Amino acid sequence: MPNQTDGANQNQADQNQNANLAINIVAMHKWYGEFHVLKDINLAVTSGERIVICGPSGSGKSTMIRCINRLEEHQQGDIIVDGVELTNDLKNIETVRREVGMVFQHFNLFPHLTVLENCTLAPIWVRKTPKSEAVEAAMKYLERVKIPEQANKFPGQLSGGQQQRVAIARSLCMNPRIMLFDEPTSALDPEMIKEVLDVMVELAQEGMTMLCVTHEMGFAKTVANRVIFMDVGEIIEENTPDRFFDHPQHDRTKLFLSQILSH
């Protein structure tokens, strides 16, 4: 009898956990034509969790997080984001995209709009927020990323680090529950990497659910709950940062770590 109770409790716990899942990827596969890019990806992210994904280039890590907001389509398996399953249904895709913010390697700011307009565009046109409210919120987020004084400039007039911070503010303006970062610091000069990472660390400390493709191992050690290592389209290893860096299990991981930490 006690066993049964345990089982019931376990069930209950599982269900609670499922309800808490921000992202649930189950047996997901993706092909580009003949090329099998993602193989049997399984990943469950609980709300508030911060995950760093690393791996050599071409390992499919960017493709994987781009599947989460359907910038890439998957062919097999399930992706459930915030309780909504990603299918061909445009309604679902739109719902997911409203809740998921994304920051790109090359910022992808809208060059013909000012920083402020970049930030208010989606709230006004997607969330139908009145303009004055959207501006107020945008200024709040621009202050959080520490560039309110640049609000009326165009992206082309800012440094790379500033542009990336604007991109983060632009995503935050939609009040996303999940943030995806696709190599946010790879296109930046060393001096600017820190200012962007600082903003991301702050965001992590406030409890945002974050998935971050990055090679900034310092960032991974500071904020990640889990580090995922990918190679040739598979998740090779996942662990807490401490154990991941100090006791990597897989030979491939060891090789990768020795290469990126050697200089």
Next chain:
Amino acid sequence: MASNEKSYAPGQHPDLPAPTNLVGPIAWIRGNLLSSPTNIVLTALAAWFLYTILPSTLNWLFFDAVFTGEDRNACRAAGEGACWAFIGERFKLFTYGFYPLEQRWRVNLSFVLLCLAMVPVLFDKVPYRQYGLYYAMAFPFIAGWLLVGGNILVLELPIVPTDKFGGIMLTLVIGVTGIAFSLPLGILLALGRSSRLPLIRIFCIGFIEFIRGVPLITLLFVASTMLSYFLPPGTKFDLLLRVLIMVTLFASAYMAEVIRGGLQAIPNGQIEAGDALGLKYWPAMRLIVLPQALKISIPGIVNTFIGLYKDTTLVIIIGLLDPLGIGRASLSDPKWTGLSNEVYLFVALFFFISCFAMSRYSLYLEGKLETGHKR
């Protein structure tokens, strides 16, 4: 002076005025006209050329020219200059064509309304621009009614058949209609050509390639003669209206290709950023992609506009008289023989002023939309 000591603390050096051989008129002449032996020769040649040609040209154009007179004899008596009296006498014909005399206020009013409609379209710092744009969108229809006439609610204007249209007024009617409708149509065709839906894509490609593969004159002939075979017998389909449709379709095909070039220059990341923010297709196009693509395409778009505007002279072939047609018809007047120079110069000047204005505006617009980035 030659010492190793700095006169200012590091980082404190003020901006000093540039040396005089870098700025000022003499520096400009030296830099632009006399910078190298080749340039000196070219400058001298140009000066000699102007010296030879300018006095006689100015004399013919202005100083010896005759500006008033009843017929050719008035000019002959005065001497060698141009006979602008002829243009003066025919000016109304050049402007209004054969539009009935007592109805010409309608043409004038339409022109004033056109100028008013252009203000909010061309300049963005106009008060109440939003309403101005609504008005500009309604303008083609208001002007159509004003010029042709007919009943609208309680308002009634006598009908003027479109074969009375002519001259500058005709050019403006065709040019403005073509410009106003070919841009939106071209945008739709360009977007359709890159659509994911095969049916739309095939239709757009077919349309663009067909129209581009056929000379405008052929299309105008089709408009003037063959269309009546395809339409049910007895349908009255105004000739000018057919011309307007053909010119618009013709320009829109070229416009589509110009805009497609602009669309291709927009990095995919822009669309992805829009997608990631949850924007749907049309808002993403309207707010993100098209503003950038159209900005890049401005030179090509204005090029197409200018081409369209000048192509309006082709309507002469199907019997409509634009300024060139009116000019040629006027040349056969026995009272004023042998004045083709004046007529063609006048027509050329009219087209040049319109086209040059469009070209300058496009430069102004490019400058205004420049936001300090190259992507």
